[in-house]
Amino acid sequence: MGASSRNGPRRDRPAAPLIAFAAAMAVGDAPRAARALAAARRAGMPRVAAEETALMLMLHAGYPAALEGTRVLGRAWPGRARRTREGSVASWRRRGARLCARVYGASTARLRRNVRALHPDLAVWMIEQGYGRVLARAGLDGATRELVAVAVLAAGGWERQLTSHLLGAGRLGATRADVRRSFEAGLARATAAARRAGRRAWRVAFGGATRGAARRTRRPATGTNARSARGPRPARRAAASAPARARR
16 A cells, blocks of 8 residues: 555655655756656645655755755745644654664664764764654655655765665665666766765665666766777777887
């Protein structure tokens, strides 16, 4: 049975437009983000799912992305967002701890220990604010939230966090095909350095190559044809080096 509209897109309604919206906003591409929202609207997705996608950008892409994402949403999909009942800090802590454990599985204790070593306040914010206050909200199911995270982190080239959420998406019920599509959506918006980081994250998470994902998203060389971009063929290089050897 699919999730209700209150909890985001149904399982028989792929969340690809929301993922495309998030990946575009991760790199500040407002026109592309607006087109993705138009596609989500045509697909019959609830506006609250788009709202939640925009709001969670604050965690993986920062407040500027969340602010601009909600601005794009307001223009592309007019509507009035309503204040939600978020509960208390204690409830955020409880919800956050439960959700974090679902995402990280057996690695949860190590994660929390490692983040605490970076900064104890950051460890508290991760559970209370990140998982408890933002990611555990209604309006978007957990698997879709993880797929959004995968796309945004792939676009940004955040290798360690991307590795974790590639795995976390599967733990929350996303299929490997869903994870790959989200990963490729983010990679398509990434810089060359971010694409390299994304490919490393995929190998750490799943092993092996990404089956051409990077080849499909690699930007073509400009000002030259494909052959000249690759350089001369080995035989030509050998012929070119022959005079040099002869002069020695």
